[in-house]
Amino acid sequence: MISLHLPALQVVVPLISAPLCVLLRRGFGAWLLATVIAWTAFAISLALLAQVLSDGALSYKMGGWAAPWGIEYRIDRLNAFMLVIVAGIGALVMPCAYHSVAREIAPERQHLFYAAFMLALTGLLGIVITGDVFNLYVFLEITSLASYTLVALGADRRALRASFQYLVLGTIGATFILIGIGLLYMVTGTLNMADLAARIPALQELRPVRAAFAFIVVGAGLKLALFPLHLWLPNAYTYAPSVVSAFLAATATKVGVYVLMRFIFTVFGARFAFEMMPLGEILMVLGLLAVMVGSLVAVFQTNVKRMLAYSSIAQIGYMALGISFASVNGLVAGIVHLFNHAAMKGALFLALACVFYRLGSVELDAMRGLGRRMPLTMATFVAAGMSLVGVPLTVGFISKWYLVVAAIESGLWPVAVIVLVASLLALVYIWRVVEVAYFREPDGDAPEVTEAPAAMLVPTMALAAACIYFGIDTELTVGVATEAALSLLEGGP
C-alpha cells in the first residue's frame, strides 16, 4: 500500500520535517529528526530506483488528478537515479553535520539550519521527481531560497555577501525559467512535460518556442553554474558552512544539469535542440571553457575549499560537454559524471569539513604534515582526489573514458585532448595538497590535532569508498546511465 505512494512520500516526508525542526527549537533534536528523515528519504529513493529498474517508468498522479490537469510525478531511470544521488548525499551529510554545525553555527540557529536543510532537500527531490514544469519551478524556488539561507549561515561575514549574490543571480535564473515556462504554456496550453513533448514538434517554428528555449537554457545554465554564469558559485561554496558546501556541491548543480537535460531532451527533444538550434556548439564551447578556466584557476588557489569550488565549475563543464555531443556515449558520460562527481566532490568537501573541524582553517599552508596527523581524512581526500584526476579504478576514470570515447567518435580530437589535459590540471591542484599534507613538515607552532570524530569520518570514507567501488563495479551506474541516455535520445520521458 505504502509502496504505491512512495513518489509522494519522497517529497512530503522531508517537507513536513522542516517545520518540525523549527518547532523542536533544539539543535540536537532537530539534527536527529533531520538525520532520520534524510535516511528515510534515501531509503525511499532506493526503493523507487528498484521499482523503476524492475518495472520501468512510474507515473504518480498527485491528489489523484490525471495529467495534464493534475500534477504528475513521473519517474524514469534518469530521475530515479538522480533521486538516489540527492537523497544519498543528504543522508551521508547529515551524520557529519552534527559536529560540523556545532562548531560553525551558533546554537540558537542550529535548528533553523536543519529546517533550511530539509527544505533544500525537499526542493531538490521535488525538482527531480516532478513531471510538471511549473511544479518544477516551484521546487526550484524552494531549493533556492533554502540554499540562500544555508549559505548565509556561514561563520565568515563574507558569507552574507556571497549569499546575496547567489540570491540575485539565482533569482534571475529562476525567473528566466519561469519566463520560458510561461512562453511554452502560452503556445501549448499545457505544463505537463509529456504533453509538452508531444505538442512542441508541431510548433517548432514559432518564435515563442525558440525564445522559451533560450530563456530556459540560460536560466538552467545559471543554476548549474555553467561558465560564464558561474560567478556566484566560488564565494557561495567557499563561505558556506562546510557541510552545506558538501551538500550543495554534490547535489544542487547536479540537479541543475538534470533540469537542463530534462528540458532539452524530454521537453524540446534532441532533434530540436541540436539540429534546429545550435545548442550543441554553444554547450561545447562553454563546456570546454569551463573545463580549462575552472581547472586553471583552481591550480592557483590557496584556499582548498575555493580550489574545489573552481574544480566544480570545471567538472560541470565536463557534463555540459557530455550533453553537447548528443550521442549515447556523450550522454552516458554526462549522466555517469553526475553521480561520480557527486560522490567525489561530496567526499572531498566532507574531508575538508573534517579538516576545518580540527584545524579551523582550510588554507593550504595550514595543512602541512596533515597526512600523519589526520591519516584517514587525508587518505580519503587522496582517494577522492585521484578520482577527480581520473585515475583508473576510480569513478573519475569511467566518466573520462566515456567523454573521450564520445569526442573521438565525433572526430573531435582536440576536444579529447583538452579533456585529458584538464585532468592533468586536476592532478596539479590535487597534488599540491598531497605534497603539502604528506611531504612537508608542520610548523613548530601548529596546533596538535587528531583524527576527526567517527561520525564525520565514516560518511566521508563511505563516499570515498563509493568513488572506488563504482570505479570498479560500474554495472549499476553505467547500466542506468546507458538506459537513461538511450531513452532521453529517443525522446519522451
Added chain:
Amino acid sequence: MIEAMPPGLVLIAGAFLLPATSGVARKALVLALPLATLGLVWSIPDGPALTLVFLDYTLTPVEGSRLGRLFATAFALMAFAGGLYAVNQARVVEIAAAFAHAGSAIGVAFAGDLVTLFVFWELMIIGSTLVIWSAGTDSAYRAGMRYTLVHLFGGIVLMIGIIGHIAETGSVTFEAMHADSLSRWLILAGFLVNAGAPPLSAWLPDAYPEASPSATVFLSAYTTKTAVYVLMVGFAGEGVLVWVGLYMVFYGIIYALLENDMRRILAYSIINQVGFMVTGIGIGTQMALNGSAAHAFAHIIYKGLLLMSAGAVLHQTGKRKCTDLGGLFRSMPITTVCGIVGAMAISSFPLTSGFVSKDMIGQAAGDQLLALVWFLLAAGSAGVFLHAGIKFPWFVFFQKDSGLRPPDPPWNMWAAMSLFAFLCIGLGVYPAPLYAMLPYAVNYVPYTSAHLVFQFQLLLFSGLAFFLLLPQMKRTLTLTLDFDWFYRHFLPRLCRAVASRGSETRRRVEHATMTRIRLVLEPFFRFHRPEGILARSWPTGGATVWVAVLLAVTLVIYYWQGAR
C-alpha cells in the same frame, strides 16, 4: 669431458685463482699453468672435440687442427716465458690479466665456429686492456682507453660481419671464406683491426709501449698473432691481403725509423713483421701459408725476446727513449747479448729462427712469379735489419755512452730471456720440430748456399747503409703523427667545439623557447591567478551583465537560425 675442455680455460680460470694465492704458491702457479695448458693443447685431437648448443646454434668450441695447435703452442710458450719474466716484478693483476688474455687467444686458436671465436675475441680485449692498465700510470690509462675503444670498434665490426655471415649462410662454422659480400668484408676488416692493419694500426705503437716492462712482452704475442691465425684460416689467398701486408711492412719500417722510444720501435716492428705474414696469407699457396705460420711462431719468440731485453733496460734504468740511453753493454752483457740474438732473429740472420721461417714467404712470392711482391719483400727484409736488427741494439746498448751503469736484471728475467734466446737459435739451427708442426708438408730447405749468400749480402749492405747514414739517424725528442691523430687530437677538439657550440645553441634555443612560452602563458596565467579577471569575485552587477549578454546572444542566434 675434461679433455675436451677448451685448453685456454685453464689459463682463464688460473687468472681468477692467482689473486687469491700468494708467495711461493703463486709463483708455482704462474709457471705451472702455462705448462698445463701446453699439455692440454697437445692432447686435443684433430677435428671437433666438443659441441654444445648456444643461442640457436650448434657450436664447436674446441676443434683441433694443426694450425691451431701451432699457434696455441706458441701462445702457451709465451705465457710460460712471460710468466717467468714477470714472476717477481709484475703486479698480480698484470699476470692474471695476461693469462686471461693468453687463454682467450688459445681459445680463438681452437674455436671451431664463429660464435666461440667471437666470444674469445672479445675476452681478449678485456684481458689485454687490463694488462695495459696494470701499469697504473695515467698515460697507460689513456692509452688503454684508446686501445679498448679501437678494439671494441673492431670487435663490433667483426660481430656484425659474423652475424651477417650466419644470416646469409646459416652456418656458424669457421672455415675458409672469401670477401665476396658485405658481411665477409666486415669479418675481414674486424680481423685486420687486430692485425694492426691500416688505417687503424696506431693502437699498437700507442698502447703497447705504455704498459709495464713485462706487460708489453705479453701483449706483443697474442692480439696480432690471433689475427694472423684467423686470417690464415678464413682468408687464405685473399688477394687484397698481399697489398695490405706490404703496406704494413713499409709502414712499420718508416715509422720505426723515425721513432725515439725503444719499445715503440719494436711495436712498429711488430706491424712490420705481421705485414710479412699477412702478405704470405694473401699469396695463399701452401709454401706461403707455411711461411706465415712458421714466421708467426718464430716471431712470437724473438719479439718476446726483444721486448724482454728492452723491458730489462726499462726496468733497470727507468728510461725508454733512445736519446736517454746508450752504452749499456758495459753493465748489462746478458741483456745485450739476448737483445742482439733477438735482433738477428728478426732480421733472419742465418742460424736464427727468422732465417728458417721468413724467406718461405718470399720464396712463395717468387714461385708464383709475383715480381713486384718479391722485390718489395726483399726490400722489406733489408728494412727490417735497418729498423730493428741494428737500430734497436745500437741505440740502446751502444751509440754514445749515456753514463748509465745498471746491472743485468734479476735472475728470472734473464732466465726467461735466455730461454727465448736459446729457442731463437735452436729453431734456426734445427728447424725440423717447427716444420713438423706446420699445416702443410714442408718443401723448403733454408740452408742453401744461394740463400745464405743472398741473405748475407742483403743484410750486411743494409748495415752499411745504416752506418753510412748514421748522422741522419740521430734520435730526436719527437713523435710521429699517425692515424690516431684523428681520434686523439682532431675528434676530441671537434667534439669539444661541437659540444660547446651545441650547448650554447641549446641554451639559447631553450631560453628563447622558455621566454616565448612564458610570454604566451603569462597573460593567460594572469587571468587565472587569484587576482585575475577569471578568478576574482565579481560584483553582482557585473555577473548579471554576463547573464544578459548570454541570453541576448542565445536569443539572437536562435532567431537567426529560425529565420534561415
Added chain:
Amino acid sequence: MSADVPKDDAHKHWLVRTKTIRRLWILFIAALAVTVLFDFIVDRHGRFGLDATFGFPAWYGLLTCVAMIIGAKALGTVLQREDTYYDHE
C-alpha cells in the same frame, strides 16, 4: 764519436776504443767484400732477371735502405712533432 776524446781512450771499454772501432770497420768492409765475391762461386739463379745480376742483394739492399731512410726523413719533416704533443689532451 770516437774522435772526440782520443787521449783518455785507454779508460774506455775496449769495444769503444778508437782502435777497436777502426778494426771493426775493416772487418766489416772485408765481410762486405767477401759476401759479394761469393756471387762468383754460388749460382743464385734469379727468377726475374734483375735479381740475377751481379751482387744484386748487396746493391739492392743498400739502395733500398738509403731510399727508406731518406723517405722516412722526408715524411718526418711533415709528420714529426715535439714528443709532448699529446700531453695537453
Added chain:
Amino acid sequence: MSAATVLLLAPLTPLAGAVLMWLSRRRPNVREAVTLATAVVLFGLVASLYPEVAAGGRPKTEFGELLPGLVLAFEVEPLGMLFALVSSFLWIVTSLYSIGYMRGNNEAHQTRFYIYFALALAATVGIAFAANLLTLFVFYEALTIATYPLVAHHGTEEARAGGRTYLGILLGTSIGFFLLAVIVTWNVAGTLEFSPGGILAGKAPPWLVGVLLALYVFGIGKAAVMPFHRWLPAAMVAPVPVSALLHAVAVVKAGVFSVVKVVVYVFGLDLLAASPSPEWLVYVAGFTVIAASLIALRQNNLKLLLAYSTVSQLSYVILAAGLLSPLALVGAVLHIGAHALGKITLFFAAGSIYTAAHKTEVSQLDGIGRRMPWTMGAFAIGALSMIGLPPTAGFVSKWYMLLGALQVGNMVAVAIIIVSTLLNAAYFLPIVYAAFFKPEANPPAEPGPAHGRGRVALHGEGGDAPPPIVIALTVTATLTVLLFLFPGAALELAGQLVEKTR
C-alpha cells in the same frame, strides 16, 4: 593449485604482504622477514606458471567487467612471463639489499618504504600479466602512484621536486597520450584484447597507425624516450633500492615492456612494417641512445650517470622493437632481462659504495675497488653487460638486435649500436679503471688495502658493505654471467613470442 588461482594470488600476495608489514611496523625484524617471505612466495607463484607457458599454454583469468566489453583480465604470454619472472626474482634480491641499505644508512619511514615497494610489485605483476590494454593501463598508473612515495621518500625540497617531475611526466604522458591512444584504439578496433598479430590490422588507416604509434611510444613515459626522459634522472633523489626498483625491477622495464607488448599485440609487426614510415621510431630511439650516452659521459654523479645510461639502454629495446624484425624482437625481449640484471647490479654497487664509503661522485672512486673488491667486481660485470661484452647477458641481447637489424638491412640501427657500444665503454670503463688501478686518495687508517690486495675484506673498517648488500650484488652479477651462459629459458620465451607473431 590451478593457473587461474595462481594468477589471482600473484598480485594479491604483495598486497597481503603490505598489510602484514604494516601490522609488524613496530618490529623491524618481523617486518623485514615478511618482506622477504612475500617476495619468495611471489616468485614461487610466478615461477610455477612457467612450465605451462613454456609448453605453449596461456593461462588466463578474468576479474570482472569494468565497462561493457572492457574486462580486467590476466593472461600470461611469453613476454609477460619473462618480465614477471625477472621482476619478481629481483624483488627478492632487492629486498635483501634494502635491508642492508635501509639499516646501514638509518633511513627514516622504513615501514612506508617496504609497503610501497610491495604495492609497486603488485602493480608490476599486474602489468606483466595484463590481458588487454585497459588492464595494462590500470596497473601502469597504479605503479606510477605506488612508486611516488618511494621517490619522494626523503621529503626534502629536492626530493619533492624530483617526485613532482616524476609524477608529472609519467602521469602527464600516460593520461595525455597513452590513454588517448587506448581510447582511440578501442574506438577503431572495438577491442583492447592483446592478440598475436595485432588488433588494428585492416581497421586503422595508415595515417592513424602512425599517429597511434607515436601516442603509444611517447605516452608510455616509463620507457623514457627523449624528450620524456627527465623523470628518470629526477627520480635519482630516492634511496638506492628505489633506484634499483625504478631502473631494473619494475618501472622502466614496465615501460619498455608495454611498448614491446603494444608493438607486438596491438599493432603487429606486419601492420607497422606496411605503414608509411615505420623507421622514425628507430631514429627517435637511436637519437635517445646516443644523446643519453653523451650526457652520461659528462656526469660526475654516479647515480646520474647510471640514470642516463638507463635512458640510453631503454631505447635499445625500443629501437629493437622498432626494427620490426622477429629476431630484433628477441633481442628486445632478452634486453629487458639482461639490462635488468646488469643495471640492478650497477645500482647495488652504487648504493654499496654510498653505504660503506659515503661516496657519490665518480671522481671520488679512486682505488675503491681494492677496498670493496666484491662491490666493484660486480660493478665491472654490470658495466661489461652494458657495453655488451661476453661473458655477460648484454652480449646475447646485442647479438640478436644486430641479427635483426641486419635481417631487415637497417644500417642506421647498426651504426647506432656501434657508436653506443663505444660510448658505453667510454663512460663505464674509466670508473672500473679508477676503482681498481688508481691509488686511493685518502686510504683508511687501517692497513687494509695495501696488504689485502686481492684479498677479500668483508665489512671491516674500510672494507666492503654489509653482508646483505654484498650478497645481493654478488647474486645479480652472477646472474648476469649465467644469463649469458644459459640463456635457454629466456630464449625459449622470446622464441615463442616471435613464432606467434610471424
